[in-house]
Amino acid sequence: MELIDLGNGTNKDAIFADFLHKIRERFELQHAAYAGLNPVNQTIHGFVTYSDDWKAHYARHGLDRIDPTLHKAGRSIAPVDWRRLSRDEHYQRVFRDAAEFGIAATGLTIPVRGPFGDTGLLSVTSEASQHEWELLRSKILSELQSVAVHLHDTVMRSDSLSRILRHPNLSKREIEILQWIAAGKSQHDIGTILSISHRTVEVHIKSAREKLCALTTAQAVARAIALGLIFPI
Amino acid sequence: MLVVVDALNKADFPGLLDEMFRLRARVFGDRLGWEVDIRNGREIDKFDALDPAYVIGLDDEGHVVSCVRALQTTGPHMLSDVFSAILDGEAPLRSATLWESTRFCVDTNRLDRGNGRNSVSYATCELMVGSLEYARNSGITDIVTVIDPVMDRVLKRSDNAPYGYVGKKTPMGKVPALAALLDCSDERINKVRAFAGIEGDVFADETVMARLMAAEAERRQAVASSYMQMGMLDNLVQYLNDQYDNAHSDEERMAVERLAAQLHVVTGMPETAMLAGRSIA
Numbered sequence: 001m002e003l004i005d006l007g008n009g010t011n012k013d014a015i016f017a018d019f020l021h022k023i024r025e026r027f028e029l030q031h032a033a034y035a036g037l038n039p040v041n042q043t044i045h046g047f048v049t050y051s052d053d054w055k056a057h058y059a060r061h062g063l064d065r066i067d068p069t070l071h072k073a074g075r076s077i078a079p080v081d082w083r084r085l086s087r088d089e090h091y092q093r094v095f096r097d098a099a100e101f102g103i104a105a106t107g108l109t110i111p112v113r114g115p116f117g118d119t120g121l122l123s124v125t126s127e128a129s130q131h132e133w134e135l136l137r138s139k140i141l142s143e144l145q146s147v148a149v150h151l152h153d154t155v156m157r158s159d160s161l162s163r164i165l166r167h168p169n170l171s172k173r174e175i176e177i178l179q180w181i182a183a184g185k186s187q188h189d190i191g192t193i194l195s196i197s198h199r200t201v202e203v204h205i206k207s208a209r210e211k212l213c214a215l216t217t218a219q220a221v222a223r224a225i226a227l228g229l230i231f232p233i
Numbered sequence: 234m235l236v237v238v239d240a241l242n243k244a245d246f247p248g249l250l251d252e253m254f255r256l257r258a259r260v261f262g263d264r265l266g267w268e269v270d271i272r273n274g275r276e277i278d279k280f281d282a283l284d285p286a287y288v289i290g291l292d293d294e295g296h297v298v299s300c301v302r303a304l305q306t307t308g309p310h311m312l313s314d315v316f317s318a319i320l321d322g323e324a325p326l327r328s329a330t331l332w333e334s335t336r337f338c339v340d341t342n343r344l345d346r347g348n349g350r351n352s353v354s355y356a357t358c359e360l361m362v363g364s365l366e367y368a369r370n371s372g373i374t375d376i377v378t379v380i381d382p383v384m385d386r387v388l389k390r391s392d393n394a395p396y397g398y399v400g401k402k403t404p405m406g407k408v409p410a411l412a413a414l415l416d417c418s419d420e421r422i423n424k425v426r427a428f429a430g431i432e433g434d435v436f437a438d439e440t441v442m443a444r445l446m447a448a449e450a451e452r453r454q455a456v457a458s459s460y461m462q463m464g465m466l467d468n469l470v471q472y473l474n475d476q477y478d479n480a481h482s483d484e485e486r487m488a489v490e491r492l493a494a495q496l497h498v499v500t501g502m503p504e505t506a507m508l509a510g511r512s513i514a
Binding site: 072075076077078079080084112113114115138141142143144145146148149150169170171172173174196197199200203204206207210211 | 239240241284285286303304305307308309313320323324325326327328329330331332367370371372373374375396397399414416
């Protein structure tokens, strides 16, 4: 999946909304929505693929104050399938209204916790049957988790103060491994060179990718070079 | 049998959580001698306030016999904070698909030494399987776990050897601690299952969960009503309020709030009702 590039974008909100549309297409979902809270500069961010009608209805009726996908899901560490919220006192109200606007009740919310008390929620809905949904969910969940953190980190870094605070903090091991990748070594080779298992190499690469706000290893290597963390070879 | 308790359902299981904190005090404070904070016989730290998820093992009588705690590595967790010495000043791993698991323990008093369902060995493996499966079902691919050398040997013996380590062995009280890596693959899960002879679903199903919830509610109700009959609850609440109003410092007021929290666990009476309108802002 393409990463979010704020480099030459003038309208960041449009770029984030566009990323949600890409999530929807890639994972065959009906809708995607993101809400994020940055306590450092006390900003709230929200982007959705929902229709303007639903957005207006949602705001007019103050559903954001009671929506369990916002208020409950964020306290979980695991993705919350919306069926788990059905016992919430406001579930019926929010989901009945949503159904009138054609939004499926089948969905989940991925809670993201950042390092500075920042939190994000990526919610997706699906029109699939229960059985198909369960298959889809287990197939996409890992990647969706990574995408959720990528989106959240990028949103949180989108102002200059937060960008300084969030300078990528890579370990020596992560930098060392990226340097070997830049030198053309495979994960397997690197494991042999460093006398660690190839899965240990992989977990460091994943971590380095995320710290560099990259979705692929190639992107991570490019960013590490740009930041002067490793040498181009 | 295992249950997952997190911020979404913890209000239904205050009794289980309380038993779990007491088990942790016995294991990490008394038996292992870790540098942990124990108050009123319960080991609770600041990470328990961050809405972690717990996988908790119960014996046939419904008593807590094992537990482990999970947190995301994208946000605050132990390796980025109190266990940072293990990483020797290096930044911790951070990944959307990596969870940190801490405070893994089993009750060696309540469990026996054999290989049956009520043995230390079975309960340990069941908890390993459950925590790996809970992570896997959440889209998590790997776990970093802070353990002592004894647990490291237990993992290796149970066909669940870590595939790697991060940082270095570092003293934590009487024993060293280390950070090990485990994948949440079906292959690993099946190996531990085969080793311990674990078949079928390790988690309580919806019916059992509902029964456990009902039992907790009933127990709270019984305690509350016996207190009520004796007129004790009113007296206790009056006492707490008097103590609060006559407190001389925030510390004293916090001590009253802690008492109220404990009374909430045994009676189910909301803390807000006990200390009506009183709170340290």
